[in-house]
Amino acid sequence: MTPRFSFSLHMTDGKARSGIISTPRGEIRTPAFMPVGTAATVKAMMPESVRATGADVLLGNTYHLMLRPTAERIDRLGGLHKFMNWERPILTDSGGFQVMSLAELRKLTEEGVSFRSHIDGSKHMLTPERSMEIQRLLGSDIVMCFDECPALPASHERIAESMRLSMRWAARSRDAFGDRPGHALFGIQQGGDEEDLRGESAEALRAIGFDGYAVGGLAVGEGQEVMFQVLDYAPDMLPADKPRYLMGVGKPDDIVGAVKRGIDMMDCVLPSRSGRTGQAFTRRGVVNIKNARHQEDPRPLDEGCSCPACRNYSRAYLHHVFRAQEIISSMLLTWHNLHYYQELMQGMREAIAEGRFAAWESTFHAERARGDIDPL
Numbered sequence: 001m002t003p004r005f006s007f008s009l010h011m012t013d014g015k016a017r018s019g020i021i022s023t024p025r026g027e028i029r030t031p032a033f034m035p036v037g038t039a040a041t042v043k044a045m046m047p048e049s050v051r052a053t054g055a056d057v058l059l060g061n062t063y064h065l066m067l068r069p070t071a072e073r074i075d076r077l078g079g080l081h082k083f084m085n086w087e088r089p090i091l092t093d094s095g096g097f098q099v100m101s102l103a104e105l106r107k108l109t110e111e112g113v114s115f116r117s118h119i120d121g122s123k124h125m126l127t128p129e130r131s132m133e134i135q136r137l138l139g140s141d142i143v144m145c146f147d148e149c150p151a152l153p154a155s156h157e158r159i160a161e162s163m164r165l166s167m168r169w170a171a172r173s174r175d176a177f178g179d180r181p182g183h184a185l186f187g188i189q190q191g192g193d194e195e196d197l198r199g200e201s202a203e204a205l206r207a208i209g210f211d212g213y214a215v216g217g218l219a220v221g222e223g224q225e226v227m228f229q230v231l232d233y234a235p236d237m238l239p240a241d242k243p244r245y246l247m248g249v250g251k252p253d254d255i256v257g258a259v260k261r262g263i264d265m266m267d268c269v270l271p272s273r274s275g276r277t278g279q280a281f282t283r284r285g286v287v288n289i290k291n292a293r294h295q296e297d298p299r300p301l302d303e304g305c306s307c308p309a310c311r312n313y314s315r316a317y318l319h320h321v322f323r324a325q326e327i328i329s330s331m332l333l334t335w336h337n338l339h340y341y342q343e344l345m346q347g348m349r350e351a352i353a354e355g356r357f358a359a360w361e362s363t364f365h366a367e368r369a370r371g372d373i374d375p376l
């Protein structure tokens, strides 16, 4: 018998939730942070190193992989897990968001989106049916519905029109996905920052029925205040017994605020991208390693961190290799950032399980407010 995809909610503390998503490829502890493996790699990291940071699941990008090396080639080579040497669960996005942000000469119709590749100008079409086919060829464990969303701010009418199209696409995605035991299909709530539209979208998705539900259409330029206002009501509209995924978020304080409001899963390029631009996330806020104050500092980035960058290297070394544009700079800072994000999730999971999330959150904010350690 094929093991099923399932979610068990273990504890709640206020609106914050902890639980386990079970898949045939392993368990995902929630709240979960998913590192982004855009082009079948988390940049600057070996897969076993990503796992060592504590990640249970990775995100792959349909848009990038369909263009290069193509889903068909990945399928012929045994699927995305084998191709990139990551045996644990993979969630893939639908390609909808990235086609709207990256592709050229886009044309949006009821059928889908036609566009030209940002890599070589070749012509492509993404529809709900094609997105489901690509995600099946990749072998994704958690498949996302094909959708689209406007940048915020946008008018009520524009948000409503876009949301209703996405709901029609959600029904087509559900039909095209079919019955695939062990694999999950998530619906995506849209509706921007309009409460009535979020409600209408949630109703439409519930009527179709999904294995999990994402809150989409946020982190598109609205700022943290508006995002939290939406998260004060949007997750509550979705079924409580299914995982809730906030797409494309975010900074550490965004993530904590989202978990507090009932979100179970998140993904963001920020920890890996920042690792390549010399930014490190620590318990005491962001450290810019390129800053001259670090050039003779023998102390680690974060004394309390057990990642290889903090255990074995000084701020002076990290500063030097960043300035010298050595590859190890991206490797070490990405490792540290992913480790920090996973420790953040682990800390929240434990606090929720023990009913002390509010106290944990106060300490989180107080530590950050202290700022970085004083220069030598």
Ligand SMILES: [Zn+2]
Pocket: 301, 302, 305, 306, 307, 308, 309, 310, 311, 336, 339
């Ligand atoms: Zn570290």
